Amino acid sequence: MARDTEKLKFSFPACWEDVEIMQIHFATFRPRHLNIEDYETKMKFWKDLVTQYLKFWGQITFSLRDLQLKLMRGDQLPACLDTVLSEMYQQNQIRPRTDHDLENSWTGWLINSLVKRPLSWSWLKLKHSVVGEDVEATKLVEWIHLEVLNDICGLMVKKILPENRGKLFHFDAFKSLCDVHHIRIHSEKDIFACLITLHARHLVGLEFKTEKQARCIHLIKIPFKETDDLSINELDLGVHRLQITQADLLKQLQNLEEEIKANDEKARQYIKENKRQMAKTYLRKRHLVEKNHERRSLALYNIELLLSSVEEAQNSGVVRDAYKIGSSTLQKILSNSGLKYDNVDEVLADVQETLEQHREVQDVLSNGVLDTASTQEDDQLENELRALCGETNSVSNAAVINNNERLEVVISDQEMIEMLANLEVEEASVSLPSTRTVKPLQEC
Secondary structure, three states, rough: OOOOOOOOOOOOOOOOHHHHHHHHHOEEEEEEEEHHHHHHHHHHHHHHHHHHHHHHHHHOEEEEEHHHOOOOOOOOOOOOOHHHHHHHHHHEEEEHHHHHOOOOOOOOHHHHHHHHHHHHHHHHHHHHHHHHOOOOHHHHHHEEEEHHHHHHHHHHHHHHHHOOOOOOHHHHHHHHHHHOOOOOHHHHHHHHHHHHHHOOOOOOEEEEEOOEEEEEEEEEEEEEOOOOOOOOOOOHHHHHHHHHHHHHHHHHHHHHHHHHHHHHHHHHHHHHHHHHHHHHHHHHHHHHHHHHHHHHHHHHHHHHHHHHHHHHHHHHHHHHHHHHHHHHHHHHHHHHOOHHHHHHHHHHHHHHHHHHHHHHHHHHHHHHHHHHHHHHHHHHHHHHHHHHHHHOHHHHEEEEOOOOOOOOEEHHHHHHHHHHHHHOOOOOOOOOOOOOOOOOOOOO
16 A cells, blocks of 8 residues: 555554563463463463554554564564464464455355364364474465454445445555545555455455456445445446546546647747747647547536436435335335224314313303302402491392392492482583582592
């Protein structure tokens, strides 16, 4: 991967500068039963260091020889890494890169992990104990660190896949996407391992090609949605060709614009040198380039129009699917709940009738209560007013109840005369010849 490695530097643990401690760590492992605590401490140190180092550089694939060279301390090579890798292999933290080939499905990998690998591991131990181990060949065996693999795949799923739904990429274009999104990956072998993993998880589709007797990834398909077919069909290839043609036309237009500017500069230069014929030659060349630029621009417009129509058709399909799902869901809900027009109309009519009956009952109750209550309240207020004015007789004493159970007020003649005498007449409300005097109302 193209990156500025000079600015990157891995930070080793603080004990890396301690000579005595590192001599112990770099030495081969002693039998575990002699000192279990020291054995586990040393094993944890190297397992953590290997993991952190590979994560820092984005290196998924590695070999024993590769690690020994990169983790050298001066001229000293770590002599214990073979035991560390053996321990990590048994704990399923690493696995051979050959097991990661596309032909081995995840079912095959499960069988390989549970059946074939333990048998082969036992066979290798027996073989090495009898025949002797090829040390150099073992150091060159490539391994895959599963934790680093999962971390980098997670970054791809988070950063690259959501922004490129429904697109097809060449391997080199996908590698450039990793650089654009600042996903640090050590080599193309690591990208290959990640893509194989994403393909096994049904997140991308892959198409391979054979190049220099090696199987390489040629095309990567990022599906528009998870349920789409991952196989690369003729439609995908057609859209991909249109996208490639679009990119090529953009580059051609940029080159033509630069050529137009160069011809203009040449024409100006010859005019300054008073070489008008040469200037006209470059002007004619400029006109030819402009016509070519116009034709390329029209072709680019047509291709972009086709791509836009394809994208619109895909979106329309998504909308149609959403309508179908929504319609079937609503029909199912209405069917299960028994909601129909006739049922709803009957229920609403019943509700309206019930509300009207309730309203009539409330009106009857409120009218009867209000008539009696208002009359009693009015009598009580009259009594209070008479008490405030110092009158001895109250209206309530004169009140009787008739046969219709309604209150009637009975007033004597004397009380009527007194009430008339107490009336007050406004000015100009009677004629001038009237000589009746108005007695003022007694103050309360």
